[in-house]
Amino acid sequence: MFRATPIGSIQAAMIERLQIGLGKMVKSVESYGGELDDELATVVRRFPAAWVSFLGVQATKGMNTARTKNLARGRFTVMVGQRSVRSEDAPRKGSRDQVGTDQLIYAVRRLLAGQDFGLDDVGQMKPGAVRPLFNGRAKADACAIFAVEFDVEWVEHVLSNGRWPSPDPGQIGDPDATDPDLIFSDEGGKTDEPYPWLTGIQLDYRLATRSDTDPPNATDVVTFNED
Numbered sequence: 001m002f003r004a005t006p007i008g009s010i011q012a013a014m015i016e017r018l019q020i021g022l023g024k025m026v027k028s029v030e031s032y033g034g035e036l037d038d039e040l041a042t043v044v045r046r047f048p049a050a051w052v053s054f055l056g057v058q059a060t061k062g063m064n065t066a067r068t069k070n071l072a073r074g075r076f077t078v079m080v081g082q083r084s085v086r087s088e089d090a091p092r093k094g095s096r097d098q099v100g101t102d103q104l105i106y107a108v109r110r111l112l113a114g115q116d117f118g119l120d121d122v123g124q125m126k127p128g129a130v131r132p133l134f135n136g137r138a139k140a141d142a143c144a145i146f147a148v149e150f151d152v153e154w155v156e157h158v159l160s161n162g163r164w165p166s167p168d169p170g171q172i173g174d175p176d177a178t179d180p181d182l183i184f185s186d187e188g189g190k191t192d193e194p195y196p197w198l199t200g201i202q203l204d205y206r207l208a209t210r211s212d213t214d215p216p217n218a219t220d221v222v223t224f225n226e227d
Contacts, residue, residue, distance in 0.1 A: 005180050006122065006154040007054055007074065013117035014052050014076060014125075014150075021111040025099050026050050032079060036133070036145065044143045047083040048099065050108065052076065058151065070156040075149060076125075078112070079133065080104040083143040101144045105130055108148045121155035166194040199224055 004012075011031060018029040027046060032053035035043055055075040063069040082101050099107075113127045128149035135144045159165065165184045171177035172185060184191050200223040204216035 004178060006072075006119075006156070009119055010074070010117070010122060010152060010154070011052055011054055011076065013115075013119060014078070014112060017111055017115065017117065018050055018052070018078065018108065022050065022104075022107060025104060025107060026080070036079065036081075044081070044083045047081045047143060048104065049081055050104070051079045053079065055149070060156070063155065068158050068160075070158055071153055072156050073151055073153045075128070075151050077150070078108045078148045079145060080108060080148065081134075081143060081145040101146050105146055105148055112150055119154075123153040125150045125152045164190045164192040166192045169194065197224075 015029050015031060022029060026048045029050045029052070032051035035046070035051060053076065055077055057072050057074050059073045060070050063071050080101055082099070082104065109127045109130075112125050114124045116122050116124050128151050129147075130149070131147045133145040133147055165181040167181040167185045168177070168179040171179050171182060181191075183189070200221060203220040203222070205218040205220075206212070206214060206216050210217065
């Protein structure tokens with residue numbers, strides 16, 4: 001069963017924004033599935049096109065002294081490709097009736113830089129390197145392919161030492177559930193019961209001359225509604 005994760009949510013949001021924003025500049029925007037590993041002369045028939053791929057987590061650092069949160073920095077790439085039967089530089093520079101990879105690179109960076117897609121615990125996308133993947137001929141077609149990279153940070157919540165994931169029991173069986181930890185219960189992994197809700201706090205007051213082990217001089221109890 002599909003369960004959204006930060007990586008999957010970010011990639012899906014990138015694809016959706018590019019599909020809407022690029023319009024007729026490309027025939028398709030898809031998640032990369034090894035298409036460029038196929039025979040290039042076959043792949044170029046799908047150009048102009050864009051593919052989005054996750055390149056991995058580049059770094060992770062703790063966010064607080066309690067070690068309950070980490071900040072992960074991941075890298076994504078958007079591969080854009082164009083072809084032309086006119087000249088070697090036409091796929092890159094474009095022409096009066098078609099955009100080139102120069103324009104596609106600009107459009108992708110323009111659409112994605114600074115976006116967080118409204119996702120919880122996800123930072124804004126930071127544009128990175130632009131690298132050529134291919135610039136030459138595939139049989140009769142001149143073609144150019146570039147990779148446009150972005151870095152983005154997201155928060156990862158850390159389990160307490162020795163504890164197992166605690167998926168939200170209220171979302172179990174819900175096809176629209178959003179808790180990514182449900183994958184553990186879906187697939188028979190070990191889980192813990194969620195921590196109980198905080199229902200109250202007891203505040204004990206002691207005079208400066210008393211120790212922490214002495215009975216309090218006064219006590220306040222604050223209770224919370226479960227709503």
